[in-house]
Amino acid sequence: MLTIEKFTFSPIQENTYIVYNEQGDCCIIDPGCYFGNERIALKEYIEDHHLKPVYLLNTHCHLDHVFGNKFVHDTWGLTLHLHEMEKVVLDYAPTSGLKWGLPFDPYKGDLIYLREGDTIRLGNDTLNILFTPGHSPGSISFYCPAQHFILSGDVLFQGSIGRTDLPGGDFEVLAQSIRTQLYTLPNETVVYSGHGDETTIGAEKLHNPFVKA
Numbered sequence: 001m002l003t004i005e006k007f008t009f010s011p012i013q014e015n016t017y018i019v020y021n022e023q024g025d026c027c028i029i030d031p032g033c034y035f036g037n038e039r040i041a042l043k044e045y046i047e048d049h050h051l052k053p054v055y056l057l058n059t060h061c062h063l064d065h066v067f068g069n070k071f072v073h074d075t076w077g078l079t080l081h082l083h084e085m086e087k088v089v090l091d092y093a094p095t096s097g098l099k100w101g102l103p104f105d106p107y108k109g110d111l112i113y114l115r116e117g118d119t120i121r122l123g124n125d126t127l128n129i130l131f132t133p134g135h136s137p138g139s140i141s142f143y144c145p146a147q148h149f150i151l152s153g154d155v156l157f158q159g160s161i162g163r164t165d166l167p168g169g170d171f172e173v174l175a176q177s178i179r180t181q182l183y184t185l186p187n188e189t190v191v192y193s194g195h196g197d198e199t200t201i202g203a204e205k206l207h208n209p210f211v212k213a
Contacts, residue, residue, distance in 0.1 A: 084113040
């Protein structure tokens with residue numbers, strides 16, 4: 001049984017997730033902690049709940065989703081997992097940070113590439129890797145079929161979708177990802193997005209004005 005804890009970090013209000021099992025093994029997904037107090041909040045939650053971080057995962061590598069990669073690596077010794085097509089986005093993130101007036105010290109460690117069909121295992125629990133590009137060229141989502149939830153990064157939001165005007169973005173590709181990878185999931189699947197509140201696949205199929213089922 002997996003538990004999900006959400007933190008909203010940085011001036012960009014990005015959602016960082018800790019997903020952990022009953023034994024305390026956890027993955028940290030899209031650490032967007034930018035300020036010192038945000039890094040402390042992430043660390044204290046993990047320590048207070050006696051968790052053991054075992055995975056550092058990025059759904060994609062726009063700057064707001066990678067602010068905390070180096071902190072997580074330095075604190076718990078984790079190697080970054082991402083899709084290979086996000087490497088160029090990861091490399092550009094510090095330059096993007098300067099343009100936004102949000103300089104940061106980037107992760108420079110080894111990389112482990114995830115592919116569609118791979119799984120992330122926390123004990124007996126699994127997250128399936130779905131390839132969901134369009135917002136970013138190598139965006140992936142983490143789907144738990146046993147508990148009917150998905151961590152979708154910036155692919156699908158409550159009543160909205162990820163922007164496609166950034167380098168590597170493509171609306172038609174994003175719409176195809178949503179229709180073929182997300183809208184095919186059970187309606188009760190809870191969507192934990194990179195920004196904003198949770199939603200469900202069923203609600204978005206009915207009401208999302210940008211991508212119809």
